[in-house]
Amino acid sequence: QVQLVESGGGLVQAGGSLRLSCAASGPFRHYTMGWFRQAPGKEREFVARINWNGGQVEYSDSVKGRFTVTRDNAKNMMYLQMNGLTVEDTGVYYCARRRDTYEYVDWGRGTQVTISP
Numbered sequence: 001q002v003q004l005v006e007s008g009g010g011l012v013q014a015g016g017s018l019r020l021s022c023a024a025s026g027p028f029r030h031y032t033m034g035w036f037r038q039a040p041g042k043e044r045e046f047v048a049r050i051n052w053n054g055g056q057v058e059y060s061d062s063v064k065g066r067f068t069v070t071r072d073n074a075k076n077m078m079y080l081q082m083n084g085l086t087v088e089d090t091g092v093y094y095c096a097r098r099r100d101t102y103e104y105v106d107w108g109r110g111t112q113v114t115i116s117p
Helices: none
Strands: 003-007 010-013 018-025 033-038 045-050 057-059 067-072 077-082 091-098 104-107 111-116
Touching: 003 091, 018 033, 018 091, 018 111, 033 077, 045 067, 045 077, 057 067
Parallel strands: 010 111
Antiparallel strands: 003 018, 018 077, 033 045, 033 091, 045 057, 067 077, 091 104, 091 111
16 A cells, blocks of 8 residues: 655646655555646646666656656655646646556646646
């Protein structure tokens, strides 16, 4: 069992930056972790993932080159540095833990990110 808590969301102008954090209480260091987001009226979509030691990362095409996912296993934390934000990045951002079955089963409650024009 793991609890995931996201933080760092807020309201910023287009072109700005935010850094999201995901705090995990429970097993963390051996798991691939992911970031997802859900915009109003849209389905939740994949944003980024990072493997257990940070050696492998993957991004959606829409954020590649602007977002960076990192983790600190000593602190049970994962981060998402978001630069060059656009209004299309508005949404609720969730962190999730991936099981060995490659399914993201454990989710946080999300943090709201709003980008103004």
